[in-house]
Amino acid sequence: MTVQQIKYFLELANELHFWKTAEKVFVSQSTLSRQIRSLEDEMGIQLFERDKRNVKLTDAGKFLKEHWSTTIKELDQIHRQAKKIDEGMSGFVSISYPGSITFRFLPKFLETLNSNLPDLKVELTEPTDENHEKLLSDYRTDIAFSRDEISNASIDSLKLFSEPICLVVPNNHWLNKKSLKDFNELQDEKFIISGLHQKTFFASLLRNFFNKHGFEPKTIIESDFGGMILNLVSKEIGISILPLSFKSAKVPDVRFIELDEEIDLYINWRKNEPNKTIKKVIEYVKLV
Incomplete structure (x- = not known):
């Protein structure tokens, strides 16, 4: 039994058509049939019921499809991670981040990486649900910047800095730091x-x-995209609350009023990470 045979089985289990599956996996129909038959013979299990017109999964085939789908996914994740480790300095690192660091911290960090690891390929992901912990655990990201510390025994976290959150208002708004009493x-x-x-x-x-503060805001627009929010505020549609980092976007016609509340930024990575490149990247982030 080989991994390739299992992948052939899973494709056929989805298509339930030998000719279409053979085209999809770039082999001849006879080769696909031979591989599936060999898999069945080795296991002593009938995986498909066949006639001239139809292909159906047996109950055993349905069971294996469910469990092998997960197994192959895990094997692919392990293979991708091993490849990253093998590639070393000129390898690939995936990074997830919150949108609030897009305008200041993240560009400086990437500039540092480019200067010190010029052959490194970086993939950036801004998850809308901010589930950085799952991305790390599933090996879909290598380094996660997050606004909260991830509490997971298999993940290390380092606090990088804190910054105030701010009221963001149009330039001509009546509000300022001194005028806000309540x-x-x-x-x-x-x-x-x-x-x-x-x-x-x-x-x-x-x-x-x-x-x-015992306050309920009158929310007219909900959005997680800071750039969009800044543009709407600049058009005097409303006011907002954002981390100070967004001030670096330099959107015209808006003012930032610092509030008595701070938000943190953390870098998170898998504990006992064998990829030396990731360890180097973590060291460089401290310089920023």
Whole structure:
């Protein structure tokens, strides 16, 4: 039994058509039939019921399809990770990040990487659900920047810095640091913020912040995309609350008013990571 035979089986189990499957896996129909028959003979199990017109999975075939699909996925993940380790300095590193570091920290970090590891290929992912922990555990990312520390025994985290969150208002808005005495003064303001019902860290931070001030915002637009929010604020559609990092976007006609609340940035990676390149990348992030 080979991995290739199992992959042939899984493709046929999905298509249930020898000719279409053979085309999909780039082999002849006779080769595919021979490989499937060889797999059945070796296991002593009939995987498919065949006649001249139809191909159907047996109950045993259905069971193996369910379990082998997971096994092959795991093998592919392990193979990808081994390939990264083997490639070393000129290899590939995937990084996930929150959108708030797009305008300042992330460009500086990538500039440092490019100067010190010029042959390194970097893949960037901005997950909308911020599930960096799962991305690391599934080997779909190697390094995750996140606003909260990941509590997982198999993941290491390092706090990089803290920064204030800010009210973001149009340039001509009446509000400034001195004029804001009580948050309830903003009860008639229209807010453009992350949906407070969401499970993301920033949505949770906003909920706690508003609860602490006994304030319920009048939200007119919900969005997790800071760049979009800044543009809407600049057009005087509403005001928002964002991390100070977004100030580096230099969107015209907006002002940032720092609040008495901070948000952190962490770098997270798999514990006992054998990939030397990833270890080097973690060292370079400390320089930034």
